[in-house]
Amino acid sequence: MSEVLKVDGVSRRFGGLLAVNNVSFAIEPGQIVGLLGPNGSGKTTMLNMISGALKVSGGQIAFQDQLVTGLPAHKIAKRGVARTFQLVRSLPSLTLTENVLISAAYGRERLWGAAALDKVAENLALVGLEGRGDEPVADLTYIDLKRMELARAMVADPKLLLLDEWLAGLNPAELQIGVDLIRRLQQRGITILLVEHIMDAVRATCARCIVMSAGAVIADGPTDQALADPEVIRAYLGDDDA
Amino acid sequence: MKPFLFGLLVIGLLAWAPLVLNDYGTGLLLGLTGYATLATAWAMFSGPTRYVSLATVAFFGIGAYTVAVLSETLPYPLVLVVAALIGLSVSLVVGLATLRLAGVYFVIFSFGLAELVRQTVTWYEVNVTGTLGRYIFLPLEARHIYWQLLALLVLTLLIGIYMRKSRIWLALVAVGDDEVAARHAGVDVTRTKLALFALSATIITLVGAIQAPRWTYVEPTIVFNPTISFLTLVMALLGGAGKLWGPIVGAIPLFLLFEWLSANFPNHYSIILGGIFILIVFAVPNGILARLETLGQRRKGEAQ
Numbered sequence: 001m002s003e004v005l006k007v008d009g010v011s012r013r014f015g016g017l018l019a020v021n022n023v024s025f026a027i028e029p030g031q032i033v034g035l036l037g038p039n040g041s042g043k044t045t046m047l048n049m050i051s052g053a054l055k056v057s058g059g060q061i062a063f064q065d066q067l068v069t070g071l072p073a074h075k076i077a078k079r080g081v082a083r084t085f086q087l088v089r090s091l092p093s094l095t096l097t098e099n100v101l102i103s104a105a106y107g108r109e110r111l112w113g114a115a116a117l118d119k120v121a122e123n124l125a126l127v128g129l130e131g132r133g134d135e136p137v138a139d140l141t142y143i144d145l146k147r148m149e150l151a152r153a154m155v156a157d158p159k160l161l162l163l164d165e166w167l168a169g170l171n172p173a174e175l176q177i178g179v180d181l182i183r184r185l186q187q188r189g190i191t192i193l194l195v196e197h198i199m200d201a202v203r204a205t206c207a208r209c210i211v212m213s214a215g216a217v218i219a220d221g222p223t224d225q226a227l228a229d230p231e232v233i234r235a236y237l238g239d240d241d242a
Numbered sequence: 243m244k245p246f247l248f249g250l251l252v253i254g255l256l257a258w259a260p261l262v263l264n265d266y267g268t269g270l271l272l273g274l275t276g277y278a279t280l281a282t283a284w285a286m287f288s289g290p291t292r293y294v295s296l297a298t299v300a301f302f303g304i305g306a307y308t309v310a311v312l313s314e315t316l317p318y319p320l321v322l323v324v325a326a327l328i329g330l331s332v333s334l335v336v337g338l339a340t341l342r343l344a345g346v347y348f349v350i351f352s353f354g355l356a357e358l359v360r361q362t363v364t365w366y367e368v369n370v371t372g373t374l375g376r377y378i379f380l381p382l383e384a385r386h387i388y389w390q391l392l393a394l395l396v397l398t399l400l401i402g403i404y405m406r407k408s409r410i411w412l413a414l415v416a417v418g419d420d421e422v423a424a425r426h427a428g429v430d431v432t433r434t435k436l437a438l439f440a441l442s443a444t445i446i447t448l449v450g451a452i453q454a455p456r457w458t459y460v461e462p463t464i465v466f467n468p469t470i471s472f473l474t475l476v477m478a479l480l481g482g483a484g485k486l487w488g489p490i491v492g493a494i495p496l497f498l499l500f501e502w503l504s505a506n507f508p509n510h511y512s513i514i515l516g517g518i519f520i521l522i523v524f525a526v527p528n529g530i531l532a533r534l535e536t537l538g539q540r541r542k543g544e545a546q
C-alpha cells in the first residue's frame with residue numbers, strides 16, 4: 001500500500017467563506033504529521049472532512065487507496081479512521097468503560113462481550129485510566145476526558161488517527177505524558193494526523209508538518225524546515241492572539 | 243434462574259386474575275396493562291434517545307381503526323398482522339422524514355402527526371365512505387383482550403431486557419447524549435433511530451388494535467384522543483423512561499388516578515391532570531426509580 005490518506009484538491013465553503021481552499025497532501029503509513037496554522041485557518045474543517053463529519057465542497061479524499069469522499073462518518077470510522085474532538089465529546093449518561101466500548105462494538109471488528117471488555121480495559125490502561133472503567137464519565141476531570149477520547153479512538157484499532165488539539169489545556173507534566181503516549185501509538189504502526197498549537201509538542205512528535213493559513217496550505221515538509229519557512233512565520237506573527 | 247421463576251409466577255398470577263375478578267376489576271386491569279405496554283414501548287425509543295414523541299396516539303389510533311375497518315372482512319389474527327404492518331410502514335416513512343429533527347421540533351412534529359392522521363381519517367370517512375363512526379362486533383370478552391395485552395407487555399419487556407444486553411442500547415443512549423460522538427464511533431445513527439422508532443411504533447399500533455374491540459363503537463375523536471399520548475409520556479417520565487421497569491412503575495399510580503379523576507371530575511379531570519404533569523416534571527425529573535436509587539445510595543453512604 002502506498003498512502004494511508006490522500007487529499008486531492010479539497011475545498012470547503014461555508015456560505016461566502018472558503019474555509020478550506022484547494023488543499024492537497026498525502027500521508028505515508030506510520031507517519032505522524034502535524035497540521036498547523038493560526039486560528040481559523042481551516043484545520044478542524046479539514047479533519048471534519050476526512051472523518052466524514054462534513055461534506056467536501058470540491059475535491060477528493062482517498063483512504064487506503066479507496067475514495068471515501070461523501071461517505072457518512074460511521075462508514076469512514078468502520079474503515080479505520082478514528083478521531084478526537086477539539087471540544088471533548090463524551091457520552092455523559094454512560095460509564096467510562098461504556099464510552100470506550102461503543103467504539104469497539106461499532107468499529108471495524110464489531111467486538112462484543114468479554115473480548116470487547118478486554119480490549120476496552122487494555123486501552124484504558126494505555127491512556128492511564130486503568131481500573132477506573134466503572135466511573136460515570138460525568139464525574140471525570142478535563143484531562144481524564146481527553147484520555148477517554150483517545151482510548152475510544154484507539155479501541156477500534158484505527159489505521160489513521162486524527163487528533164484535534166488533543167494536548168491543549170494540559171499542564172507541563174501532563175503534556176510530557178501526552179507526548180510520550182502519542183509516540184507509543186506510532187510504535188504500534190498507527191498513522192497520525194495531529195492538529196496542534198503547542199510547538200514543543202509538535203517538534204517532539206511530528207517529523208513532518210503541513211501548515212495552513214486562511215484555508216490554503218502554505219508549507220509542507222520536515223518540521224524544522226516548515227516552521228522556519230518565512231511565509232509560516234509571517235502567518236503566525238500576523239495572528240495576534242497566537 | 244430465580245428472577246425467571248419469579249417472573250413466570252407473576253405472569254401466571256396476572257393471567258389468572260380475570261378468572262376471579264369481577265367485570266370492573268378485569269376492565270381496570272385491562273386498561274392498566276394497555277397503558278403499561280404503551281409506556282414501555284414509548285420508552286424503548288424515547289427513553290435512551292430522549293426524542294420526546296407525542297405521536298403515540300397516531301399509531302394507537304391507526305391500530306384501532308384498522309381493526310374497525312377490517313374486522314368484518316378478515317379473520318381476527320390477520321387483522322392484527324395487517325394493523326402491525328400498517329403501523330410499521332407509517333413509522334418508517336415518518337421516521338425517515340423526521341428523525342433528523344432535533345429536540346423541540348421533533349416534539350411538535352410528532353404532535354402534528356397525530357392530528358394529521360386523525361384529520362385524514364375523519365376526512366376520508368366523511369367524504370369517501372360516508373360514515374363517521376364504525377361498530378366493531380368481535381366475539382372477544384374483556385379477559386380475552388386483557389390476555390392479549392398481557393402477552394404483548396411480556397413480549398415488550400423481553401425485548402427491552404434483550405436490548406439492554408446488546409450493543410444497540412449503547413448506541414441509543416449515545417444518540418441521546420451526543421450524536422456526533424456516536425457517529426464517529428461507527429454507529430449508523432439514522433438507522434438505529436429509525437429501527438427503534440419503528441419497533442416502538444409497531445408495538446403501540448398493536449396495543450390500539452388489541453384494545454379496539456373494547457369500544458364496540460369507534461370514531462376518530464375517540465381513538466385519536468391526544469390525552470393518550472400525554473398520559474403515556476407522563477407515565478414513562480414518572481417511573482423513569484431510561485429504566486426497564488420505570489414506565490410500569492409510573493403507569494400504575496397514574497392510571498388509577500386517571501380512572502378516579504375521570505369518574506369523579508368528568509368535566510375538570512384534564513385540567514387536574516395537566517397540573518399533575520407539571521408537578522411530576524418538577525419533582526421527579528428523572529423518574530421515581532432513579533429517585534429511589536439515589537435515596538438508596540445516600541442511605542448506604544450514611545451507613546458507612
Ligand SMILES: Nc1ncnc2c1ncn2[C@@H]1O[C@H](COP(=O)(O)OP(=O)(O)OP(=O)(O)O)[C@@H](O)[C@H]1O
Nearest residue numbers: 014017019037038039040041042043044045046086
Ligand atoms: N460549521 C461552520 N459553519 C460556518 N463557518 C464555519 C464552520 N466551521 C468552521 N467555520 C469557519 O471556517 C473557518 C475555519 O475554521 P476551523 O474550525 O477549521 O479553523 P481551525 O484552523 O481549526 O481553527 P482553531 O485553531 O481556532 O481551532 C473559520 O473562519 C470558522 O469560523
Ligand SMILES: [Mg+2]
Nearest residue numbers: 043044045086
Ligand atoms: Mg480547530
